[in-house]
Amino acid sequence: MxxxxxxxxxxxxxxxxxxxxxxxxVVLFSTSSDIHNQMLRGGEQLWSGYYKLRMDPAKPECDANRDIEAAVAEEMAREAPADDPMASLLGTVEKDPADVRLAIERSVADCRSAHASYESLQGQLTAGVKAYRAVELFVADLIAFGLSAQRxxxxxxxxxxxxxxxxxxxxxxxxxxxxxxxxxxxxxxxxxxxxxxxxxxxxxxxxxxxxxxxxxxxxxxxxxxxxxxxxxxxxxxxxxxxxxxxxxxxxxxxxxxxxxxxxxxxxxxxxxxxxxxxxxxxxxxxxxxxxxxxxxMFLNVGLYVWVGMMLKQTRLATLVFNVFRPWRMPPELLAVVAVLVAAVPTAYTGASGIFVIAAGAVIYSELRAAGARRHLALAATAMSGSLGVVLRPCLLVVVIAYLNREVTTDELFGWGIWVFVLTATMFSLVAVTVNRQSQFNLAPVTDAMPASVLALRPLVPYVLVIIAVVLFYRLALDVKMDEFSAPRLLPVIMLAILVYEHFSRKRRQDDTAGDTDYQGLETSIRGATNDTTAEIGALLLLLGLSVSIGGVIERSHIMEAFPQAFDSAWSAMLLMVVILVILGMIMDAFGAVILVTATVATIAYSSGIHPVHFWMVTLVAFELGYLSPPVALNHLLTRQVVGEAEVLAAQQEGGTFYQRHERIIMPLIAMGISLVLVAFVPLLFYAN
Structure with missing residues (x-):
C-alpha cells in the first residue's frame, strides 16, 4: 500500500x-432503460397505438377486391364429383356452398381490414413519428448493447x-x-x-x-x-x-x-x-x-467507490460535522455521532469495506480536527461502515435476497432496523463507558442550539440538489430511490453536488475572503476518479480472488466434515457464529455471501434456524470478522485511506494496554456483544 x-x-x-x-x-446504460420505458409511454400518449408504429407496417399480400362469386365457384369446382367411387371410399363429403361462401366472405373481410389497418398506419407515420421512433429505437439498441457489454x-x-x-x-x-x-x-x-x-x-x-x-x-x-x-x-x-x-x-x-x-x-x-x-x-x-x-453487482461496487471518492472532494462532510461542533462534545461522544451518521451513507454504498474506502479519510480527518485521539479516530473510522449494512438499500442485503429464495429484502431490511438499533446502542455504551477518557461537559443548550441551527443553513442547498435529482428521476423517469436504483442515482447526485459547489465556490473565490484552495470542477472529478481507480483495482481484485478461495473451500468439501443438520438449533448457531466470523476474517463480503449460500445456509435451515435470523447473524458476524485480527480487513482499509504515518503514530502512543490497542479492542467489544445478542436471544422465542 x-x-x-x-x-x-x-x-x-x-x-x-x-x-x-x-x-x-455504466450509469448511462442503466439509466437508458428508464428513459426507454418513459419514451414508450410518451409515444403511446402522443400517438395511440404507437407500439404498432415502432416498425414499418408490412403491406398485406391478400386481394381485398377478390370476386367472391368466382372464388366460390372455383372452390366448388375443386370438389370431387359426388358419384366418384374413390371419393366415397375415402369418405369425402361434398362441401356446402353456403359454408364456402361464408368462409370466403370472412377471408375477404379480414383482408380488407388488414389493408385498412395498413393504410391507417401508413397515414400515421408522419415525420414526427419517424423521428421519435428513430430516437426510441436507438435507445432500445443502446440498452441491448449495454446489457451485453456489462461483462x-x-x-x-x-x-x-x-x-x-x-x-x-x-x-x-x-x-x-x-x-x-x-x-x-x-x-x-x-x-x-x-x-x-x-x-x-x-x-x-x-x-x-x-x-x-x-x-x-x-x-x-x-x-x-x-x-x-x-x-x-x-x-x-x-x-x-x-x-x-x-x-x-x-x-x-x-x-x-x-x-x-x-x-x-x-x-x-x-x-x-x-x-x-x-x-x-x-x-x-x-x-x-x-x-x-x-x-x-460488481459494477455497482465500482460506482459506490466512485461516489465515495467524489464525496471526499466536496465540503459536505465538513458541513455536517459543523452542525455538531457547537455542542463541544467529548471525542468519545463525537465518535458515536460520526458512526451513527455514517450508517445512512453506508447503506447506500453496499458494504462496510466499500464505505471505509469511500469516506474513511473524511471521517478520520474530521474526528481528528475535532480533538479525537488517534486510536479513537481509527476505531471509529474502521467501524464507520459496520452499522449500516443492515439498512435499506444496502447492496449486500439485496444480493442475499437474490441468492436465497427463503428471504426477501423487505424481511431482511425490516429486522435490520432492530439490529441497527442494537449495534448502535452497544457501540454507544462501549464508547461512553469502557472507552471514556474525557469529561462530558457539553455546551449549554442556549449557546449550542442557535449555532447548530445556523450551521444547518449551508447544508440547505445540498439538500435541495439531492431532492431535485431524486424528484427528476421520480417524475421524469418514474424511478424512485431504493436499493435497486441507488447505484445509478448516487453518481448523478454527487456530480450534481460537485457542479453546485463549482459555481458556489467559484463565486466565493472571487471574494476577498474566498475559497482560494478550490481548483475547479474538472480537477475535483479527476481527483476523485484518480483515487477511485486504484481503490477499485485493489478491492475488486481482492473480491474476485475471495470468490476463488470460496471455490477452494467448496471443492475441498470442508463443510461436509460438519453435520448437515443439528438436533439443537443452539448447537447449530454456536457453530454458525464461529464459521461466519472466520469467513469474515478471510473473505470479502460478497464472496463470503456466495459461499455461505452454497454451504452453511442449508445446514442452518435444516437445523431449525429461521432464514431471516440466520442472515442477520451472518451480517453481524461478517462485520465482527472484518474488525478482528489477524487480517481485520476494515482496519487495513482504514490504514490505506488515512495513511501509514497516522497508524504508526498511534501505535507509538503510550498508556494502558487498552489505550494502546483501543482501535482494535473497542470495535471488538461492541460488535462481539451485539453478535452474541443477535445470535442467541431470538432462539429463546422459537427454538425448541
Missing part, C-alpha cells in the same frame, strides 16, 4: 480517464484498475512496504501470482475450446480480455519488481516482508496451488469467470 500519490504522476490519463468513461457508461466493461475496469493499483503500490496488505526486502518479496510474489492468473486463464480458454460444447464469439472474446488483462498485470508487477522506488530503507525481516504481500496475492497463491494439486489448473479462471454472472 502506498499513499495516494498517483495523481502527481503522468499516468492518470491512461487509467483514470478510461475508468471515468467506463463508470459513466466486458467489468473485465476492462478490473484489469485497468488492478494494473494501476500495482503500478502505484496500492494493493491491500497487512502492512506497507517499508524496506527493500519488503518490496522485493512482495513484488516477487505478486509477479508469481499474476503469472498464475494468466496461466489459469489460458488453460481455461483452451479447455473451453476443446470441449464438445460450441463456444460463442462473445465467450471467446471474454476469455481473450481476461488473458490480455492478466498479461498486462503480470508485466506491470514485473516492471515494478525491477523498478525499485527511492526512499525504501535497507534491511528488514523476512517475516515482516511476508506481511507486505497483498491479500489478493496470498489468496491467489493458496487457491492456485490447491487447484494445481488436484489437477484443476483452470480453477481460478473458472471462479473468476463466475464474477460475470453478477457483473452488475
Amino acid at each position: 502506498a499513499p495516494s500519490g498517483f495523481r502527481r504522476t503522468g499516468l492518470e490519463w491512461f487509467s483514470s480517464l478510461p475508468a471515468c468513461l467506463l463508470l459513466l457508461a 466486458y466493461i467489468l473485465v476492462i475496469l478490473v484489469m485497468l484498475c488492478a494494473v494501476t493499483a500495482t503500478l502505484t503500490r496500492h494493493h491491500i496488505a497487512m502492512r506497507a512496504m517499508e524496506t527493500r526486502l519488503d518490496y522485493t518479496v512482495s513484488l516477487t510474489l505478486q509477479t508469481i501470482a499474476n503469472a498464475m492468473l494468466l496461466g489459469s486463464s489460458l488453460i481455461f480458454r483452451q479447455s473451453t475450446l476443446a470441449s464438445s460444447t460450441a463456444v460463442s464469439g462473445e465467450e471467446l472474446l471474454l476469455h481473450n480480455f481476461w488473458i490480455i488483462g492478466f498479461g498486462c498485470l503480470t508485466l506491470a508487477s514485473l516492471y515494478r519488481l525491477f523498478r525499485v522506488p527511492d526512499g525504501l530503507s535497507a534491511g528488514g525481516s523476512l517475516g515482516q516482508a511476508f506481511l507486505s504481500v497483498p491479500l489478493y496475492t496470498v489468496m491467489c497463491l493458496i487457491s492456485g496451488t490447491y487447484f494445481a494439486m488436484i489437477g484443476h489448473s483452470s480453477g481460478i479462471g473458472i471462479y473468476l469467470g463466475k464474477m460475470m454472472e453478477l457483473a452488475d
Whole structure:
C-alpha cells in the first residue's frame, strides 16, 4: 500500500480517464432503460397505438377486391364429383356452398381490414413519428448493447484498475512496504501470482475450446480480455519488481516482508496451488469467470467507490460535522455521532469495506480536527461502515435476497432496523463507558442550539440538489430511490453536488475572503476518479480472488466434515457464529455471501434456524470478522485511506494496554456483544 500519490504522476490519463468513461457508461446504460420505458409511454400518449408504429407496417399480400362469386365457384369446382367411387371410399363429403361462401366472405373481410389497418398506419407515420421512433429505437439498441457489454466493461475496469493499483503500490496488505526486502518479496510474489492468473486463464480458454460444447464469439472474446488483462498485470508487477522506488530503507525481516504481500496475492497463491494439486489448473479462471454472472453487482461496487471518492472532494462532510461542533462534545461522544451518521451513507454504498474506502479519510480527518485521539479516530473510522449494512438499500442485503429464495429484502431490511438499533446502542455504551477518557461537559443548550441551527443553513442547498435529482428521476423517469436504483442515482447526485459547489465556490473565490484552495470542477472529478481507480483495482481484485478461495473451500468439501443438520438449533448457531466470523476474517463480503449460500445456509435451515435470523447473524458476524485480527480487513482499509504515518503514530502512543490497542479492542467489544445478542436471544422465542 502506498499513499495516494498517483495523481502527481503522468499516468492518470491512461487509467483514470478510461475508468471515468467506463463508470459513466455504466450509469448511462442503466439509466437508458428508464428513459426507454418513459419514451414508450410518451409515444403511446402522443400517438395511440404507437407500439404498432415502432416498425414499418408490412403491406398485406391478400386481394381485398377478390370476386367472391368466382372464388366460390372455383372452390366448388375443386370438389370431387359426388358419384366418384374413390371419393366415397375415402369418405369425402361434398362441401356446402353456403359454408364456402361464408368462409370466403370472412377471408375477404379480414383482408380488407388488414389493408385498412395498413393504410391507417401508413397515414400515421408522419415525420414526427419517424423521428421519435428513430430516437426510441436507438435507445432500445443502446440498452441491448449495454446489457451485453456489462461483462466486458467489468473485465476492462478490473484489469485497468488492478494494473494501476500495482503500478502505484496500492494493493491491500497487512502492512506497507517499508524496506527493500519488503518490496522485493512482495513484488516477487505478486509477479508469481499474476503469472498464475494468466496461466489459469489460458488453460481455461483452451479447455473451453476443446470441449464438445460450441463456444460463442462473445465467450471467446471474454476469455481473450481476461488473458490480455492478466498479461498486462503480470508485466506491470514485473516492471515494478525491477523498478525499485527511492526512499525504501535497507534491511528488514523476512517475516515482516511476508506481511507486505497483498491479500489478493496470498489468496491467489493458496487457491492456485490447491487447484494445481488436484489437477484443476483452470480453477481460478473458472471462479473468476463466475464474477460475470453478477457483473452488475460488481459494477455497482465500482460506482459506490466512485461516489465515495467524489464525496471526499466536496465540503459536505465538513458541513455536517459543523452542525455538531457547537455542542463541544467529548471525542468519545463525537465518535458515536460520526458512526451513527455514517450508517445512512453506508447503506447506500453496499458494504462496510466499500464505505471505509469511500469516506474513511473524511471521517478520520474530521474526528481528528475535532480533538479525537488517534486510536479513537481509527476505531471509529474502521467501524464507520459496520452499522449500516443492515439498512435499506444496502447492496449486500439485496444480493442475499437474490441468492436465497427463503428471504426477501423487505424481511431482511425490516429486522435490520432492530439490529441497527442494537449495534448502535452497544457501540454507544462501549464508547461512553469502557472507552471514556474525557469529561462530558457539553455546551449549554442556549449557546449550542442557535449555532447548530445556523450551521444547518449551508447544508440547505445540498439538500435541495439531492431532492431535485431524486424528484427528476421520480417524475421524469418514474424511478424512485431504493436499493435497486441507488447505484445509478448516487453518481448523478454527487456530480450534481460537485457542479453546485463549482459555481458556489467559484463565486466565493472571487471574494476577498474566498475559497482560494478550490481548483475547479474538472480537477475535483479527476481527483476523485484518480483515487477511485486504484481503490477499485485493489478491492475488486481482492473480491474476485475471495470468490476463488470460496471455490477452494467448496471443492475441498470442508463443510461436509460438519453435520448437515443439528438436533439443537443452539448447537447449530454456536457453530454458525464461529464459521461466519472466520469467513469474515478471510473473505470479502460478497464472496463470503456466495459461499455461505452454497454451504452453511442449508445446514442452518435444516437445523431449525429461521432464514431471516440466520442472515442477520451472518451480517453481524461478517462485520465482527472484518474488525478482528489477524487480517481485520476494515482496519487495513482504514490504514490505506488515512495513511501509514497516522497508524504508526498511534501505535507509538503510550498508556494502558487498552489505550494502546483501543482501535482494535473497542470495535471488538461492541460488535462481539451485539453478535452474541443477535445470535442467541431470538432462539429463546422459537427454538425448541
